[in-house]
Amino acid sequence: MSKPAVMRHMPQIAHVDVNCFYASAERAFDPSLEGRPVIVLSNNDGCAVTRSPEAKALGIAMGEPWFKLAPRAKQWGLVALSSNYELYGDISARVMELLGRYSAWLEVYSIDEAFLGVKGTPEELLALGRDMKTAVRRNVGVPVCVGIAPTKTLAKLANKWAKNNPGFDGVCHWDSVPAADRETLMRRLSVIEIWGVATRLTKRLNALGVHSILDLSRADPVMIRDRFSVVVMRTVLELQGTPCIPMEEERIGRDQLIFSRSFATPITTAAGIRQVMSVYGQQAAARLAKHGLQAKVLTAFAGTSHFNPKDTSYPSVCIPLPMPTADPVILTKAAHALLPRICEDIRYARAGIMVTDLRPTGNQAPLALFENPHEERHVGTLLEDITRRYGRGSIGLGHGGIRGGPDWTMKRDMLSPRYTTHWDELPLVKAA
Amino acid sequence: MGVVVGPRVIDAGASLLSVLISPVAVAAGYPSPAQDYFDGRIDLNEHLIKDVTSTYVVRVSGDSMEGAGISDGDELIVNRALEPVDGSVVVAVLDGELTIKRLRITGTGIVLQAENPAYPDIRVPSLSDLVVWGVVTRCLHYV
Known part of the structure; x- marks a missing residue:
């Protein structure tokens, strides 16, 4: 990250996520x-x-x-x-678009959490955090907590603290908390509570006498790298206040898959974004196929540059798919729903898609009537084969069509209305 | 990237090509790239939705707002980001239900009025005792 010549404050990272x-x-x-x-x-x-x-x-x-x-x-x-998932996808898209207005640097991390680059005095950062919390609650209607710290790992920790300690009122600025209190917290929490440390790793860390987050933060990064990995070393450095966890381009969560990246050269046209969306549609299809999954909801988003705070645009749309699918043609076409929201001549610095509502392929096979023609002809597998043999970008999709039937095989007896994505299921307001 | 497509690929791609150029797939897809950038027609979203993050569409159930031109079955555009003022038509949370009322902010307290004499006013001590879900900006009324 290049630094402006005169800078009052080091950039910090805000981690925002929706409660439950x-x-x-x-x-x-x-x-x-x-x-x-x-x-x-x-x-x-x-x-x-x-x-x-x-x-x-x-x-x-x-x-x-x-x-x-x-x-x-x-x-x-x-x-x-x-x-x-249609409701959650749409609410997520609204939250992310709103958060984008608070920072020119936004990383959608999962369906309900994002990292933002922020700058200012401790008072300004706290006020910004409270602003974001109030705005998401008021505009979208869901509660969030905010953690602000010098690194992503500490921001996540600050957020967790804000959630569990009512004294923070949902917003914790790490550096504003007295050092002694931070130490107490880090001593109390096991390393398993820290982002990126899983159960197996915890056991190995414990064997070295590293039990609490405080222990880990005081470990020697080089020793950790040699005994574990660069990934764990990064966690240590982040706990010590050195930002080193980069933007991740592909993430697989419990119930979602995310693809996003920053562009080397900003994209300024809808046609350019369209191309990016096509690539992600195919990558998502390949990942889904690899894991034997199909998706039913897709969210597509884009964002403007960090360095150009004048023309900002953070469009985000949620598209319910007509049927569960891992079809690259359908996913690509769905991702193109973002295009009408793209402003021409604005410099987009990143874009991504997220697929949710994942379920195993073939678990509930649709009737032949509803089966997708592309899937039947194994277009996805074919594209993958060609890509594997001839490299990424050797083949791609230009056009595609959506055909599908209703999704009625999944057991969802207690489904609430899809309030924001279906005209027949709008929320009812009582006039009585 | 920069990969030369050899004869074997054409072979392997035969079924793919037939999918991509089949009339069925194209008919359901984009007939012309120009259509994606066609923006001549009035777009209601642009005029009715000021903020996509805070605007929801809801449907009316009941006749208590007839006097405001809001009938049973009409759709309302609700903006959650607007500050409710005296005279606003609001969606408020009453007994755990989303309810539509005319908000009156008077010197003696807050009154939620129906626009139909059959329904009594509801008095609320202060604005902080009231959860306003959103402010109604438009009514899509069936004529």
Whole structure:
């Protein structure tokens, strides 16, 4: 990152994420859920993937199967909902577009979290964090917490702190907290609580006497690199305040796949963005096929440059797909829905797509009637083969069509209306 | 990138080409690139939605707002980002339900009015006791 000649303050990173995202999105349109224990279930209504604080207080664990909870649901007043990915995708797109207005540098990290580059005095940063929190709640209707720190890892930690400690009122600026308090927190938290440290790694770190986050932050980065990996060394450096986790171009989360990147040369035309979207559509198709998955919802986004704060544009759109698919033609075509939102002659510095509502391929095969013609002819596999043999960019899709049927094979007995993406399912307001 | 497409690729791509140029796929896709940039017609989104992040469309259920020209089954455009003022038609949360009312901010408190004499006013001590979900900006009324 190049630095301006005169700089009052070092750039910092804000990590923003929505509290209990899926449950909060449901509550935004059904206020009767406010204050009640709410869980959102995984695909096929299998197990709890999101729990409201009230549901956590009941002792419901992450991943607890619904059939075990169902018998007690009534007694608890527990509301269980099927996952409504179209709603979550649209709410996510709104949140990201709004956050883009606060910083010229935005990295959509997952469906419900983003990193933003921010600058200012500690007071200004706190005020900015509170502004973002208020705006997302007011405009979109969901609650967020904000952590601001010199590095991504610390920003995530600050955010977690803000969530769990009501004293912060949802916004924690790491450097504004007394050093002694930060140490106490880092001593109390196990290394497993830190971003990027998994269970297996925790055991190996423990064997070296590294138990708390504080221990890890005091470890020798070179020793960590030699014994573990560059990835873990980066975590150590980040805990010490040196930013070194780069923008990731491809991420696979629990229930989403993200592709995004910054461009070496800004793109200034819809035609250019169209090309980028085509590439991502095909990459997403290849990844989905590799993992044996299909997606039902796609979000496409783009953003302007860090260095050009005058003309900013952060369009983000959510497209429900007509059927679950891993078809590169359909995914590419869907991603092109972003194009009408692209302003010509603005310098876009990054773009990406995210696919959600993932389910195993062939788990519920559509009737032949609804089967996709491209899939049948294995276009995806063919494109992959050619790419593998002749390199990336040797073949690509130009045009494509969407054909599909209804998605009625997935078990979603407790699905709320798709309030924002279907005209027949708009939220009802009582006039009585 | 810069890969020369050899004869074997043409072979392998035969079925792909037939997919891409088949009339069915093209008919459902983009008939002409020009259409993507055609912007001559009025776009209602542009005129009715001031902020895409905060605007939602909702549907009316009931007849309590008839006097404001808002009927059962009409769609409303609601902007959550607007500050409600005296006289605003708002979507408010009442008993856990999204409810549409005329907001009156008076010297003696807040009143939520129906626009139909059959429904009584609802009094609220202050604005902070009221959750306003959004401010109605337009009504899509069926005529």
